Amino acid sequence: MKQAKELLGEYGLRKTKCRLDILDLFLSHQQALAHADIEQVLGDRYDRVTIYRTLYSFKEQGLLHSINDISGAVKFALCQEACSQHQHYDNHIHFSCTQCGQTFCLNEVHIPAMTLPAGYSVHNLHFSAEGICKACNARE
Ligand SMILES: [Zn+2]
Ligand SMILES: [Zn+2]
Numbered sequence: 001m002k003q004a005k006e007l008l009g010e011y012g013l014r015k016t017k018c019r020l021d022i023l024d025l026f027l028s029h030q031q032a033l034a035h036a037d038i039e040q041v042l043g044d045r046y047d048r049v050t051i052y053r054t055l056y057s058f059k060e061q062g063l064l065h066s067i068n069d070i071s072g073a074v075k076f077a078l079c080q081e082a083c084s085q086h087q088h089y090d091n092h093i094h095f096s097c098t099q100c101g102q103t104f105c106l107n108e109v110h111i112p113a114m115t116l117p118a119g120y121s122v123h124n125l126h127f128s129a130e131g132i133c134k135a136c137n138a139r140e
């Protein structure tokens, strides 16, 4: 697993404390995180605008991708290596657990290629699954 410092360096981003703390949070969680989740942990150190800006700049830089999950909240998750600035290649499925409410990237499950009618071009493809996650299933 990569370190936050290493990642910021790779993406040519300044290593501010806020960026490091937010990245650390993503690196230590398996599930996607909403702004509110981050604020809960780091809210006493950084104001919401700073957190918001950091998340969106990470998205711009190809470090994080956003997910619209069943809760209606926008969540963020770390991108795989293939993503770069302004160009995301996150063609995996997102899994939302109806029991714990968490969303996970299923990086190994790719969205099947599809053929669209002439005249349409795709910029983003969202594919999500709902059900019970691994952790919740193990708890039963
Ligand atoms: Zn991405
Ligand atoms: Zn679950």
Ligand SMILES: [Zn+2]
Pocket: 065, 067, 077, 090, 092, 093, 094, 104, 105, 106
């Ligand atoms: Zn994802």
